[in-house]
Amino acid sequence: MSSVSDSFDSYESLPHILSRVWQKRVYVLQGIGIGCVVAIVLMLLLKPHYEATMIVAPPSHDSRTDSFVEGVFVYAPEVEAKIPTGSPDFIRFEQSLRGMAVANLLFKMDGITSQIAKDTTWRGLSRDVATPEDLAHYLDDHITIETLGATSSRKITYRHPDPEFAVKLLTMIRKADDQIIRTSMKTETETKIDWLKSEFQKTLNPDHKRALAQLLMSEERQIGRA
8 A cells, every 4th residue: 555655646736846847937938038039030031932823734725725824823722643644735835844945945034033043041142043954953943743633734833932923933934835835836737737748749649638638737727726
């Protein structure tokens, strides 16, 4: 029985614990003060970052526009990328979004690199963006692309100290990539048209001419959509 009572006596009551804390109040206050000072210093030195998100999807040819963009807004919930789907052209758009061709275009635009240079963790510092290669590495590190469930849509996210620039950069990246792909597709289609016209003139087989004519009309419709 005595051993049991001794074990109960080893526990401190709440008043006793509070009394001990009060006796050490100087250390408690010092800890609180240090924590407040550290928090204030971090608030003064760290840059706040804002997130911009864009939802893009493959173009619908029966709509008025072939633009990949669906909308721009400031925040969207996180969605895990699971199923990569979409048209070949849209997959090409997604893969080249953070590539060198887009970086080369953005690098030539006024105000882009100067704003990106401000994207640092600490105030008073700047990022070195001296070449298009630096910009391409930056885009690859800071632009995230996620699949929206089992759909063909993609969520593109970017964070920057300036919320207006964050939205602007996503818009400029989308437009630059879109234009690059359209120009490339137009060049490829024009090359196909020239080849089909040449083959159409050479062949004497009526069936071959009919097939070439159908292909030629299909490629010319592609030019009309561009």
